[in-house]
Amino acid sequence: MAASTMLSSTGGILDKKAGSQNGKSAGSKRPAQPPIKCPECYSLKTWKDGLRYTNLGPIQRYICRNCAYRFSDPDFQHAFNGSDTFQHVQNILTKKIKRHADIPNPRQVCAALTEGTKNLTEVETRQEKPMREGTTLTADVKGLIIQFMAWCEAQGYPQGNKYHHYLKRLVRLGADLLDPESVKKTIGKHNCKNGTKMLFVYAYDAFTRMLKMKWDRPKYKQEETLPFVPEESELDQLIAACRGKRMAAFLQCLKETYADPGEVLRLRWIDISGNVITINRPVKGHNPRQLKVSNKLLAMLNVLPKTSERIFPTTYENMFKCYSQVRKRAAELQQNPRLLAVQFRSFRHWGGSMIAHYTNGNVLTVKKLLGHKRIENTMKYISMIHFKDDEFEVTTATTIEEAKQVLSAGFDYVTQKDSIMLFRRPKRFR
DSSP: OOEEEEOOOOOEEEEEETETTTTTTTTOOOOOOOOOOOOOOSSSSSEEEEEEEEETTTEEEEEEEOOOOOEEEETOOOBBBBHHHBOOOOOOOOOOOOGGGGGGOOOOOSSOOOOOHHHHHHHHHHHHOOOOOOOOOOOHHHHHHHHHHHHHHHHHOOTTTHHHHHHHHHHHOOOOTTTTHHHHHHHHHHHHHHHHHHHHHHHHHHHHHHHHHOOOOOOOOOOOOOOOOOHHHHHHHHHHHHHSSHHHHHHHHHHOOOHOOOOHHHBBBGGGGGTTEESSSTTTTTTOEEEOOHHHHHHHHHTTTOOBBBOOOOOHHHHHHHEEEEEEHHHHTTTTTTGGGOHHHHHHHHHHHHHHHTTTTTTHHHHHHHBBBHHHHHHHGGGGGOOGGGGEEEEEEEHHHHHHHHTTTTOEEEEEEEEEEEEEOOOOOO
């Protein structure tokens, strides 16, 4: 009987007798492909995400597990050999994403240790020292932090879900959580602002109340600084530099709502009604409010996938990591180092300064639109921006009726020359 043939998993014809597939050796292996980088955040955590069928054939699609940006294979080349056959594309298998704990640790401790090395290992184990910078958390410390998280939730701490991050940071800086003096010393030596040190103190103070420990709480006073206020053109450059639709919509939402980035991340699809966005879940120190937005922002939001209750179903850390790449790319393209200083909250600082200028320093209006509970926070935005002459719209009027119409349009009277009244108003931001 003639040698039988069978179909291989890739669709080619495998000859058992010849032991070859499509003219290639059956024992040959395909060369390993280099990892695909995300063009948005340059992360290597990319997964295959289906095929895109075009006139030239199927193109491999990828999704970034870091910033959720979807893109096509940049090195795709569809090879035709002049006939009806073409290169087969590998099928995509849906796999469950492994957690960090599911990944086996390939490192092993060498058994061939000298006697002196063993003694040093035993001494290192017996010594009770605070953890060094960069080391991992021990099981006892993890248990205390988990217990602390449950205690904060039971006590109703508004910031309890973040306090444990500060405790972990203290441990990694070398502090012993069971020794208040060690914690005070670590906080004092840490190179950070006093506002950050206050957060460390608040977190450890709650931790001592859980364990019913007594400690002499250090006192820090937060520095008063003026926020960095960028120009509108710089904000538009950052939005234009975004390659992903989600990041561009997020920055546009920050610009038009003047909201805190945490409030924008909490927005849900039900919070959009027409041209009005309702902030029902504000951050600490802010009030709920409603803001009118443009049709441009609504169009940018409507193209986003509605696969979750939230509009931006991601974390602040992932968004800021992706934004850092956008900001760096925009600063290089525009040759403007000021863009590197623009944070997420800089959009809010710009909006508050614009509102203060357009309302002639009306503190109550600024306080209402920004959602401040304390008027002291609103006073920072008063008289921060000094506009140039070319940032005003100028008009004239010759009669009383024309002057009334100009004043009703928001213009301010400047002077009169040769029976012609001059008016001006600042240019409106979009």
